[in-house]
Amino acid sequence: MSSGRRGGTAGAHPYLVTPEHTARARGILGEGPLLCPEQAVVLEADGTKAREIARQHVGVYLAQPSYVHSLRYLGFDDADLTPPGSDALVDALVAWGDAEQVVARVREHLDAGADHVPVQVLPEHRRGVPDVQWRELAAPLTEIARRPSS
Numbered sequence: 644m645s646s647g648r649r650g651g652t653a654g655a656h657p658y659l660v661t662p663e664h665t666a667r668a669r670g671i672l673g674e675g676p677l678l679c680p681e682q683a684v685v686l687e688a689d690g691t692k693a694r695e696i697a698r699q700h701v702g703v704y705l706a707q708p709s710y711v712h713s714l715r716y717l718g719f720d721d722a723d724l725t726p727p728g729s730d731a732l733v734d735a736l737v738a739w740g741d742a743e744q745v746v747a748r749v750r751e752h753l754d755a756g757a758d759h760v761p762v763q764v765l766p767e768h769r770r771g772v773p774d775v776q777w778r779e780l781a782a783p784l785t786e787i788a789r790r791p792s793s
Contacts, residue, residue, distance in 0.1 A: 652676050654758075659683070659704055661735050662751035664717055669756025679759045680752050685739040686764065686776040693739035698727045700765050701736055737765065746783045753787065 654677030655668055665680045672678055683700055687693040704710035705726045714724060714732070723729040738748035745762075752760045762784060764773040 654678060656681065656761075659701075659710060659713070659736055661717055662748070662755045665752045665757050666755040677758045678756055679761060680757050681761045681763055682749055682752060683737045683763045683765055684745045684748070684776075684780070685737055686742065686745060686773070686779060687739055687767075688741055690739070692767075693737075694730060694733050696765050696767055697733045697737035697739060699769065701728050701733055702726055742779055742783050745780060746787060749784060750787055759788075 652672070655672060657664060657668055657678075657680040660668075660680050665678065668680070669678055683697070685693045685696045687696065704714075705724055705728055711724055717735075719729075719732055719735075723732040738745045749760045749762060762780065764776045764780065766773040766776075
C-alpha cells in the first residue's frame with residue numbers, strides 16, 4: 644500500500660510487540676502514517692493458567708529467527724527467548740488478567756502513539772473460539788477507541 648509519497652508508507656501493523664516498540668515505531672514513522680500494533684490477550688486472572696495459554700502462542704514464534712531477532716531488538720536475551728519463554732517475555736507480549744488489565748495494556752499502546760490496536764484474544768484451547776472473552780472485552784475496548792485523538 645502506498646501513501647503516494649515516494650519512499651513513504653501508509654502505515655505499519657507490527658505483530659508480537661510491546662508498547663515500547665510502539666513508541667519507537669511512532670518515532671520512526673512520524674505523525675502521518677497509521678500505526679496499528681497487534682496485542683495478544685488472555686482474559687484470565689490466574690497467572691499460571693494465563694501464562695500457559697500465552698506460552699502456546701508465543702512459543703510458536705520462538706522457533707522463528709525473524710521473530711527472535713525482533714525480540715532481541717526489544718531487549719530480550721537468551722534466558723527470555725529459550726523455549727518456552729520467560730515469564731517476563733510472556734508478560735510483555737501477552738496482556739493477561741481481567742478486562743481492566745487487558746484494556747490498560749491496549750491503552751499503553753495508544754498512549755505510545757498507536758492509532759488503532761487490533762486485539763487477538765487467545766483461547767484456552769488452540770481450536771477454541773473466545774466468544775465469551777470477546778463479549779466481555781467489547782464494551783471496554785470500544786470505550787477507549789472512542790477517545791479523542793491527540
